[in-house]
Amino acid sequence: MSSGEPLLKVQDLGMDFGGLKAVRGLDLEVRAGEIVALIGPNGAGKTTFFNCLTGIYPPSAGEIVLNRPGQPPRRLNGLKPNRITECGLARTFQNIRLFPEMTVIENVMIGCHCRHRAGILGAILRPSAVRREERIIVEGSYRILAELGLAELADLAAKNLPYGLQRYLEIGRALATEPVILLLDEPAAGLNITETAALDACILRLREQRGLAIVLIEHDMRLVMRLSDRIYVMDHGELIASGAPAEIRANPAVIAAYLGEDDAA
Numbered sequence: 544m545s546s547g548e549p550l551l552k553v554q555d556l557g558m559d560f561g562g563l564k565a566v567r568g569l570d571l572e573v574r575a576g577e578i579v580a581l582i583g584p585n586g587a588g589k590t591t592f593f594n595c596l597t598g599i600y601p602p603s604a605g606e607i608v609l610n611r612p613g614q615p616p617r618r619l620n621g622l623k624p625n626r627i628t629e630c631g632l633a634r635t636f637q638n639i640r641l642f643p644e645m646t647v648i649e650n651v652m653i654g655c656h657c658r659h660r661a662g663i664l665g666a667i668l669r670p671s672a673v674r675r676e677e678r679i680i681v682e683g684s685y686r687i688l689a690e691l692g693l694a695e696l697a698d699l700a701a702k703n704l705p706y707g708l709q710r711y712l713e714i715g716r717a718l719a720t721e722p723v724i725l726l727l728d729e730p731a732a733g734l735n736i737t738e739t740a741a742l743d744a745c746i747l748r749l750r751e752q753r754g755l756a757i758v759l760i761e762h763d764m765r766l767v768m769r770l771s772d773r774i775y776v777m778d779h780g781e782l783i784a785s786g787a788p789a790e791i792r793a794n795p796a797v798i799a800a801y802l803g804e805d806d807a808a
Contacts, residue, residue, distance in 0.1 A: 548610050550575045556593050557604030565591045567780045578757045579769045589760045593726055597634050598624040624637035633722035635713045637729045638669040643702035650701050650712055654719025658677050687715045707738040727759040731766050
């Protein structure tokens, strides 16, 4: 974990749907190279928070500010999802959202779109600069697949991948956008114990090798406690606790709201 100004700073974030306050007064910070977990019961507002971060929902209140090194602070409120991706936030989804009929490598190449400079005319005329860019995208996509153990499956249709590997492919597509913060929405959902252990190692490797900050929503408490530098806990749209894994495990409010007496023992 690094010190200094947080890479991402969220202050007093709120999200209302009519009379329903899905998120209320949420404060959260993410530092460079840090793994932060967001936990809480179903319906606590975790995915709504991710949707606010990534521009799917415009927040009703609060501030979201990205502080990339060497760049002025960037307020993300009100930006469209593609612009937020260009700023350096990329995400996966709780329900996998691949392009099933496209190949594995094509799914990753799509993630490069926000860094792709050729316009429609360039795609039609295909001058040397465009061909060179296409070559760079293909080579970069293969490197990402190799990093995730998917290179040998590059030409397979995404729908034919086993479920666990589809999870990795969605991570690969997010990595193709060259993020500084990777947002993972329940990455271990549907995985068995062996697959979850492999995912643990993958997340740590991405942090170490790419220098990524990672924010994850997850119900697997073993994974959360093993990986996280800090944990934020939500309940009914509000933040009820934050701290290191040991602090969260012993927090009475967290135990009552989410972890349960047996998990705290």
